[in-house]
Amino acid sequence: AQSVTQLDSHVSVSEGTPVLLRCNYSSSYSPSLFWYVQHPNKGLQLLLKYTSAATLVKGINGFEAEFKKSETSFHLTKPSAHMSDAAEYFCVVSEENYGGSQGNLIFGKGTKLSVKP
Amino acid sequence: DGGITQSPKYLFRKEGQNVTLSCEQNLNHDAMYWYRQDPGQGLRLIYYSQIVNDFQKGDIAEGYSVSREKKESFPLTVTSAQKNPTAFYLCASRPRGGGDTQYFGPGTRLTVL
Numbered sequence: 001a002q003s004v005t006q007l008d009s010h011v012s013v014s015e016g017t018p019v020l021l022r023c024n025y026s027s028s029y030s031p032s033l034f035w036y037v038q039h040p041n042k043g044l045q046l047l048l049k050y051t052s053a054a055t056l057v058k059g060i061n062g063f064e065a066e067f068k069k070s071e072t073s074f075h076l077t078k079p080s081a082h083m084s085d086a087a088e089y090f091c092v093v094s095e096e097n098y099g100g101s102q103g104n105l106i107f108g109k110g111t112k113l114s115v116k117p
Numbered sequence: 118d119g120g121i122t123q124s125p126k127y128l129f130r131k132e133g134q135n136v137t138l139s140c141e142q143n144l145n146h147d148a149m150y151w152y153r154q155d156p157g158q159g160l161r162l163i164y165y166s167q168i169v170n171d172f173q174k175g176d177i178a179e180g181y182s183v184s185r186e187k188k189e190s191f192p193l194t195v196t197s198a199q200k201n202p203t204a205f206y207l208c209a210s211r212p213r214g215g216g217d218t219q220y221f222g223p224g225t226r227l228t229v230l
Contacts, residue, residue, distance in 0.1 A: 032216065041205075043207060044160075044209075051216065090160070103167070104150075110159050
Protein backbone atom coordinates (compact mmCIF):
# COMPACT_ATOMS: atom_id res chain seq x y z
CA ALA A 1 0.00 0.00 0.00
CA GLN A 2 1.12 3.49 -0.74
CA SER A 3 1.99 5.92 2.03
CA VAL A 4 3.71 9.24 2.47
CA THR A 5 5.60 10.62 5.46
CA GLN A 6 6.38 14.26 5.97
CA LEU A 7 9.33 14.33 8.29
CA ASP A 8 8.69 17.71 9.91
CA SER A 9 5.38 18.97 11.22
CA HIS A 10 6.71 22.52 11.47
CA VAL A 11 9.59 24.32 9.75
CA SER A 12 10.63 27.89 10.50
CA VAL A 13 12.96 29.92 8.27
CA SER A 14 13.96 33.54 7.91
CA GLU A 15 12.90 35.53 4.88
CA GLY A 16 15.48 35.21 2.12
CA THR A 17 16.89 31.88 3.35
CA PRO A 18 16.38 28.49 1.67
CA VAL A 19 13.38 26.29 2.32
CA LEU A 20 13.54 22.50 2.61
CA LEU A 21 10.41 20.46 3.33
CA ARG A 22 11.07 16.74 3.52
CA CYS A 23 8.88 13.93 2.23
CA ASN A 24 9.40 10.19 1.94
CA TYR A 25 7.01 7.89 0.15
CA SER A 26 6.27 4.21 -0.06
CA SER A 27 4.92 2.66 -3.23
CA SER A 28 5.21 -0.64 -5.02
CA TYR A 29 4.55 0.98 -8.37
CA SER A 30 5.76 4.05 -10.21
CA PRO A 31 3.87 6.68 -8.29
CA SER A 32 2.67 10.11 -9.17
CA LEU A 33 3.81 12.53 -6.46
CA PHE A 34 2.50 15.98 -5.70
CA TRP A 35 3.07 18.94 -3.44
CA TYR A 36 0.05 21.05 -2.54
CA VAL A 37 0.00 24.28 -0.53
CA GLN A 38 -2.78 25.51 1.73
CA HIS A 39 -3.06 29.00 3.14
CA PRO A 40 -5.15 29.39 6.31
CA ASN A 41 -8.83 28.57 5.85
CA LYS A 42 -8.36 28.07 2.11
CA GLY A 43 -8.48 25.16 -0.29
CA LEU A 44 -5.40 23.36 -1.58
CA GLN A 45 -3.42 24.65 -4.53
CA LEU A 46 -1.18 22.42 -6.65
CA LEU A 47 2.48 23.46 -6.44
CA LEU A 48 3.98 20.77 -8.62
CA LYS A 49 3.61 17.19 -9.81
CA TYR A 50 6.02 14.37 -10.65
CA THR A 51 4.96 11.78 -13.22
CA SER A 52 8.27 10.18 -14.27
CA ALA A 53 9.05 12.58 -17.11
CA ALA A 54 11.88 14.31 -15.24
CA THR A 55 13.25 13.79 -11.75
CA LEU A 56 13.58 17.52 -11.04
CA VAL A 57 10.18 19.13 -11.14
CA LYS A 58 9.68 22.89 -11.19
CA GLY A 59 6.51 24.32 -9.75
CA ILE A 60 4.89 27.65 -9.15
CA ASN A 61 6.28 30.47 -7.00
CA GLY A 62 9.89 29.29 -7.35
CA PHE A 63 9.41 25.90 -5.69
CA GLU A 64 10.91 22.71 -7.02
CA ALA A 65 11.16 19.10 -5.93
CA GLU A 66 13.49 16.25 -6.80
CA PHE A 67 12.33 12.66 -7.11
CA LYS A 68 14.96 10.26 -5.76
CA LYS A 69 13.89 6.68 -6.22
CA SER A 70 16.89 5.23 -4.36
CA GLU A 71 15.98 7.29 -1.30
CA THR A 72 12.19 7.14 -1.85
CA SER A 73 12.16 10.88 -1.30
CA PHE A 74 10.45 13.87 -2.89
CA HIS A 75 11.70 16.88 -0.95
CA LEU A 76 10.39 20.37 -1.71
CA THR A 77 12.85 23.26 -1.93
CA LYS A 78 12.96 26.96 -2.65
CA PRO A 79 16.18 29.01 -2.77
CA SER A 80 14.83 32.05 -0.98
CA ALA A 81 11.77 32.19 1.26
CA HIS A 82 9.24 34.98 1.02
CA MET A 83 6.77 36.02 3.69
CA SER A 84 3.93 34.94 1.42
CA ASP A 85 5.27 31.35 1.47
CA ALA A 86 4.02 30.92 5.04
CA ALA A 87 1.41 28.18 4.73
CA GLU A 88 0.88 24.46 5.20
CA TYR A 89 2.38 22.11 2.61
CA PHE A 90 1.19 18.62 1.82
CA CYS A 91 3.14 15.85 0.12
CA VAL A 92 0.79 13.53 -1.74
CA VAL A 93 1.12 10.20 -3.54
CA SER A 94 -1.35 8.68 -5.98
CA GLU A 95 -3.05 5.50 -4.91
CA GLU A 96 -2.37 2.70 -7.35
CA ASN A 97 -2.72 -1.03 -7.64
CA TYR A 98 -1.95 -3.63 -10.26
CA GLY A 99 -4.79 -2.22 -12.34
CA GLY A 100 -3.20 1.19 -12.52
CA SER A 101 -4.14 4.46 -10.95
CA GLN A 102 -7.60 4.78 -9.48
CA GLY A 103 -7.26 8.54 -9.23
CA ASN A 104 -7.32 8.62 -5.44
CA LEU A 105 -4.67 10.49 -3.49
CA ILE A 106 -2.96 9.75 -0.18
CA PHE A 107 -1.94 12.80 1.83
CA GLY A 108 0.85 13.35 4.28
CA LYS A 109 -0.01 15.02 7.56
CA GLY A 110 1.37 18.35 6.40
CA THR A 111 4.28 20.65 7.23
CA LYS A 112 3.53 24.13 8.49
CA LEU A 113 6.06 26.62 7.16
CA SER A 114 6.67 29.81 9.12
CA VAL A 115 8.70 32.65 7.63
CA LYS A 116 10.28 35.17 9.97
CA PRO A 117 11.04 38.71 8.80
CA ASP B 118 -14.83 31.67 -14.42
CA GLY B 119 -14.38 27.93 -14.12
CA GLY B 120 -13.88 26.43 -10.74
CA ILE B 121 -15.17 24.59 -7.72
CA THR B 122 -17.45 26.33 -5.27
CA GLN B 123 -18.34 25.23 -1.78
CA SER B 124 -20.99 26.85 0.29
CA PRO B 125 -21.30 28.09 2.87
CA LYS B 126 -17.77 28.98 3.99
CA TYR B 127 -18.73 28.69 7.67
CA LEU B 128 -21.57 26.55 9.02
CA PHE B 129 -22.84 26.15 12.54
CA ARG B 130 -25.23 23.42 13.63
CA LYS B 131 -26.60 22.03 16.82
CA GLU B 132 -25.62 18.55 17.90
CA GLY B 133 -27.97 15.90 16.53
CA GLN B 134 -28.93 17.81 13.39
CA ASN B 135 -28.13 16.64 9.90
CA VAL B 136 -26.40 19.21 7.69
CA THR B 137 -25.65 19.24 3.96
CA LEU B 138 -22.54 20.81 2.48
CA SER B 139 -22.66 21.96 -1.12
CA CYS B 140 -20.01 21.35 -3.78
CA GLU B 141 -20.47 22.52 -7.36
CA GLN B 142 -18.01 22.51 -10.26
CA ASN B 143 -18.27 23.91 -13.78
CA LEU B 144 -15.04 22.33 -15.00
CA ASN B 145 -16.80 19.39 -16.66
CA HIS B 146 -14.81 17.04 -14.44
CA ASP B 147 -16.01 13.46 -14.11
CA ALA B 148 -14.68 12.57 -10.67
CA MET B 149 -15.45 14.36 -7.44
CA TYR B 150 -14.19 13.86 -3.89
CA TRP B 151 -14.95 14.84 -0.31
CA TYR B 152 -12.22 15.13 2.31
CA ARG B 153 -12.19 15.93 5.97
CA GLN B 154 -9.29 17.91 7.44
CA ASP B 155 -8.42 18.00 11.14
CA PRO B 156 -5.36 19.76 12.59
CA GLY B 157 -2.21 17.67 12.20
CA GLN B 158 -4.02 14.87 10.37
CA GLY B 159 -3.74 15.82 6.73
CA LEU B 160 -6.75 15.10 4.52
CA ARG B 161 -8.83 11.96 4.87
CA LEU B 162 -11.12 10.73 2.12
CA ILE B 163 -14.81 10.49 2.99
CA TYR B 164 -16.51 9.62 -0.31
CA TYR B 165 -15.71 9.82 -3.98
CA SER B 166 -17.59 9.54 -7.24
CA GLN B 167 -16.06 8.64 -10.60
CA ILE B 168 -19.24 9.18 -12.63
CA VAL B 169 -22.80 10.36 -12.22
CA ASN B 170 -25.08 8.10 -10.16
CA ASP B 171 -22.15 6.20 -8.72
CA PHE B 172 -20.04 6.77 -5.61
CA GLN B 173 -17.78 4.82 -3.26
CA LYS B 174 -16.88 5.04 0.40
CA GLY B 175 -13.51 6.39 1.33
CA ASP B 176 -11.55 5.77 4.50
CA ILE B 177 -13.91 7.52 6.92
CA ALA B 178 -17.41 7.26 5.43
CA GLU B 179 -19.26 6.38 8.64
CA GLY B 180 -21.75 9.07 9.58
CA TYR B 181 -21.71 10.69 6.14
CA SER B 182 -23.80 10.29 2.98
CA VAL B 183 -23.53 11.66 -0.56
CA SER B 184 -25.40 11.76 -3.84
CA ARG B 185 -24.28 12.36 -7.42
CA GLU B 186 -27.39 13.07 -9.46
CA LYS B 187 -25.66 15.63 -11.67
CA LYS B 188 -22.14 15.80 -13.00
CA GLU B 189 -21.67 19.29 -11.58
CA SER B 190 -22.84 18.60 -8.04
CA PHE B 191 -21.69 16.32 -5.20
CA PRO B 192 -23.37 17.31 -1.93
CA LEU B 193 -22.22 15.81 1.37
CA THR B 194 -24.60 15.23 4.27
CA VAL B 195 -23.13 15.04 7.74
CA THR B 196 -25.58 12.98 9.75
CA SER B 197 -26.21 12.84 13.46
CA ALA B 198 -24.40 9.48 13.46
CA GLN B 199 -21.07 11.23 12.88
CA LYS B 200 -19.53 11.32 16.36
CA ASN B 201 -17.22 14.28 15.88
CA PRO B 202 -18.38 16.34 12.90
CA THR B 203 -16.58 19.60 13.68
CA ALA B 204 -13.89 19.91 10.98
CA PHE B 205 -12.86 21.61 7.76
CA TYR B 206 -14.41 19.89 4.71
CA LEU B 207 -12.84 20.08 1.28
CA CYS B 208 -14.32 19.10 -2.05
CA ALA B 209 -12.18 18.29 -5.08
CA SER B 210 -12.66 17.23 -8.68
CA ARG B 211 -10.56 15.54 -11.35
CA PRO B 212 -11.02 15.38 -15.11
CA ARG B 213 -11.18 12.12 -16.99
CA GLY B 214 -7.85 11.46 -18.65
CA GLY B 215 -6.22 14.29 -16.74
CA GLY B 216 -3.98 12.10 -14.65
CA ASP B 217 -4.33 12.08 -10.90
CA THR B 218 -4.30 15.82 -10.25
CA GLN B 219 -7.24 16.94 -8.16
CA TYR B 220 -8.49 20.51 -7.99
CA PHE B 221 -9.85 21.77 -4.71
CA GLY B 222 -12.62 24.06 -3.63
CA PRO B 223 -12.18 26.68 -0.88
CA GLY B 224 -13.63 24.47 1.86
CA THR B 225 -16.42 24.68 4.43
CA ARG B 226 -15.70 24.92 8.13
CA LEU B 227 -18.40 23.09 10.06
CA THR B 228 -18.80 23.69 13.76
CA VAL B 229 -21.25 21.64 15.75
CA LEU B 230 -22.31 23.28 18.98
